[in-house]
Amino acid sequence: MSNIIRAKDLCLGYKKGELVIKNANFTIERKDFVFISGASGSGKSTLLRSLYGNLSIFGGNLEVCNINIERAGKRLINELRRNIGIVFQDYKLIEEWSVEKNICLPMIINGYKKEVCNSQVEKLLSHVDLLYKSNRYPLELSGGEQQRVAMARAIAHRPLLILADEPTGNLDDYSSDMIWSLLKSANEQLDVTVVVVTHRIPDRLNIPYRKLNIKDGEVYEYS
Template sequence: MDKVIMAQNLTLAYSNNETIINQINFSVDSGSFVFITGASGSGKSTLLKSIFGALKPKQGSLIVGGVELKGVSSSKLNFLRRHIGIVFQDYKLVKEWSIEKNIMLPLIINGYDKSVTQNQVETLLKHVRLKHQAGKYPLELSGGEQQRVAMARALAHNPILILADEPTGNLDDYSSQLIWNLLEGANSQLKTTVIVVTHHIPESLGVEYKHFHIEYGSIHEVN
């Protein structure tokens, strides 16, 4: 099976040289569903940041979608990011844009046709049950609704990889369930690789998944 992520002797550190992840080895198969767990401050979000190139490896190698991220050029990194969908715990929606335009963002960046963009956004708004809110702005929505918008944005351009950083952290049951359903759907129907950083793995997940746990800068697979 193809590997979408391959890390070899990967060390991650912040600018103050504090090592967060120390010489880890792991890989993620294309089309798989992966959970990364760990205590607060263990480095799971840092690892996620490094996967989309926001933090460069200090040592070792990290290959994502065939792109080596150590010393990657900004144009190559942009190319890679155009094939990744990201969901943040704090949503990262553009406040001055409507919900509709926020979901359109990856489609605009990827140069999709206007009609395709419009259809895709309408479909996604239906999936996240926010069709009636399309013209509203992020700050007019609840936290759960904003996270559903972020989810729709992550799915909009049919990415090869979805990265979600505690996507249901502060959400109500209804929104949480909707988010999990969307991630399951993307994985099972579109064969999108999904990596979720979380404290709690949902009990009733309808897909097979791998579970990595980070502790003291090391990673190990939990069976």
């Protein structure tokens, strides 16, 4: 798989006749690290939602991990999501589950054995400096800690693709630096393709990356 994402004349929106993304054409290759930028309301999150099959396509074609999003039924969308890690700005952790169990979720879905889950969770909690809070619940954590748990969950099953929507928008510097470090490591060491929606690209990422910008519904690459 060379192209992990391929959009051709892609049109997205929430009402027909009111398009947010118009005739977008772009490809994202395996192992790319890509930032999507644009003004508030430009369609960044809309585009990201389409990449994990959470938005209907009004025109054109979109393929993610060799799955045609427009034609995919529930089974194929679920298959797609097993290959994706998603990091939301509002974390989307399961409040009734412990930190440990939240991180286990994608591994459970992918059929990992219990002992593998436990080993992987311990490693990830060490990486995000939260091993001592493995039995806590999301509402007992700060916002930065919750996002670090969400980041650990996103990479737990070693996905092909990570999609992150403003992952550091509301975080302190310590948690922000940790999130960027984890995304960089996933890309460099695990060959994970990373796509991040952000208003601000970090200054000291020290990794080759691409930039897509959305303006007036059009998606274009800039250097």
